[in-house]
Amino acid sequence: MIFTAIKFAADAHAGQYRKGTNIPYISHPVNVMKTLCQQGCDEETIAAGILHDVVEDTPVTLEMVEQHFGKRVARLVAGASEQDKITDKHLPEPNWKVRKQRTLNHLEQESDLSVLMISCADKLDNARAILHDYREKGEELWSRFKAGKAEQKWYYSSLAGILVKQGNEHGNPLLKMALELENTVNQIFRS
Numbered sequence: 001m002i003f004t005a006i007k008f009a010a011d012a013h014a015g016q017y018r019k020g021t022n023i024p025y026i027s028h029p030v031n032v033m034k035t036l037c038q039q040g041c042d043e044e045t046i047a048a049g050i051l052h053d054v055v056e057d058t059p060v061t062l063e064m065v066e067q068h069f070g071k072r073v074a075r076l077v078a079g080a081s082e083q084d085k086i087t088d089k090h091l092p093e094p095n096w097k098v099r100k101q102r103t104l105n106h107l108e109q110e111s112d113l114s115v116l117m118i119s120c121a122d123k124l125d126n127a128r129a130i131l132h133d134y135r136e137k138g139e140e141l142w143s144r145f146k147a148g149k150a151e152q153k154w155y156y157s158s159l160a161g162i163l164v165k166q167g168n169e170h171g172n173p174l175l176k177m178a179l180e181l182e183n184t185v186n187q188i189f190r191s
Contacts, residue, residue, distance in 0.1 A: 001043050001044070001047045001069065001073075002033070002043060002046050002047055002050070004047075004068070004069075005033075005046075005047040005050040005051055005069065005073075006029075006030065006033070006050055008050075008051065008054070008068060008069075009026060009029045009050050009051055009053075009054055010026045012054040012058040012059075012060050013025040013026050013029070013053070013054070013057070013058060016057065016058075018129065019144050019145070020133070020141075020144030021133070025053075025057075028053070028122075028125055028126075028129075029049070029050045029051070029052065029053060030050070031125040031128075032049040032050065032052060032118070032121045032122050032125055033046055033049050033050045035049075035121040035124060035125065035177065036049045036117060036118065036121050039117065039121075039173035039176075039177065040173065041114070041117055042114075044069075044070070044072050044073050044076065044114075045076060045114040045117060045118065047069055047073050048069075048072075048073045048076035048077050048080065048114070048118055049080075049117075049118045049121055049122070051065055051069070051073065051077050052077055052080045052081065052118055052122055053081075053122075054077070055077055055078070055081055055086045056081050056082055056086060062074050062077065062078055062086060065077050076112075076114050076115055076118060079110065079112060079114075079115035079118075079119075080115055080118040080119050080122065082099055082102070082103055083102060083106070096146045096147045096151070097147070097151065100147075100155045103159075104155075104158050104159065104162060107119055107159070107162050107163065107166070108162050108165075108166075110166070113170055113174065116163070116166050116170065116174055117173070117174055117177070119163070120163050120167075120174060120177045120178055120181060121177060123156070123159050123163070123181055124177055124180060124181045124184065127156060127181055127184040127185055127188065128184055130152075130156075130188055131184055131187055131188050134188055149189075152189075153188075153189045156185045156188070156189070157185055157189065159181070159185075160178065160181050160182040160185045161182075163177075163178035163181055163182075164178045164179060164181075164182055166178065167179065
């Protein structure tokens with residue numbers, strides 16, 4: 001299932017690159033997969049981690065994910081996705097802050113450990129990439145995002161706080177990942 005998910009995601013994300021880079025987008029779901037594998041997650045959770053952005057960022061629907069990978073994987077992908085981006089792709093999406101606040105609210109209330117693991121692995125890889133690029137580019141990095149440094153700090157600090165709280169409730173391996181996310185966010189925004 002994992003190798004099928006890699007091919008499915010690679011095909012869905014073909015031609016897409018990480019924001020402001022020449023790095024093929026598929027590297028992100030593969031990094032999420034690697035983190036989930038290292039944390040000992042089950043095959044369906046890992047597959048959903050690989051597929052976590054296909055419904056948000058490509059023409060793939062949740063129904064297609066379910067058809068190829070089953071109900072649980074589709075449910076996990078839905079749980080780790082921004083709801084505004086998967087419910088009706090034809091409607092204009094709300095502004096950045098509204099979407100991010102909804103994500104934070106969702107994660108605060110989420111009880112499915114697999115969804116939390118996927119979300120944390122996703123945010124951790126994003127934070128690692130931001131830290132790397134920030135060290136290379138400095139303040140100009142923030143121009144590639146829809147929201148600036150102050151908004152990104154609010155979002156990532158809030159994410160880390162929520163995921164650490166969830167990690168305290170669920171224990172390791174979620175707590176270990178959430179603490180790494182918190183440390184990475186602190187390194188990005190310490191100035």
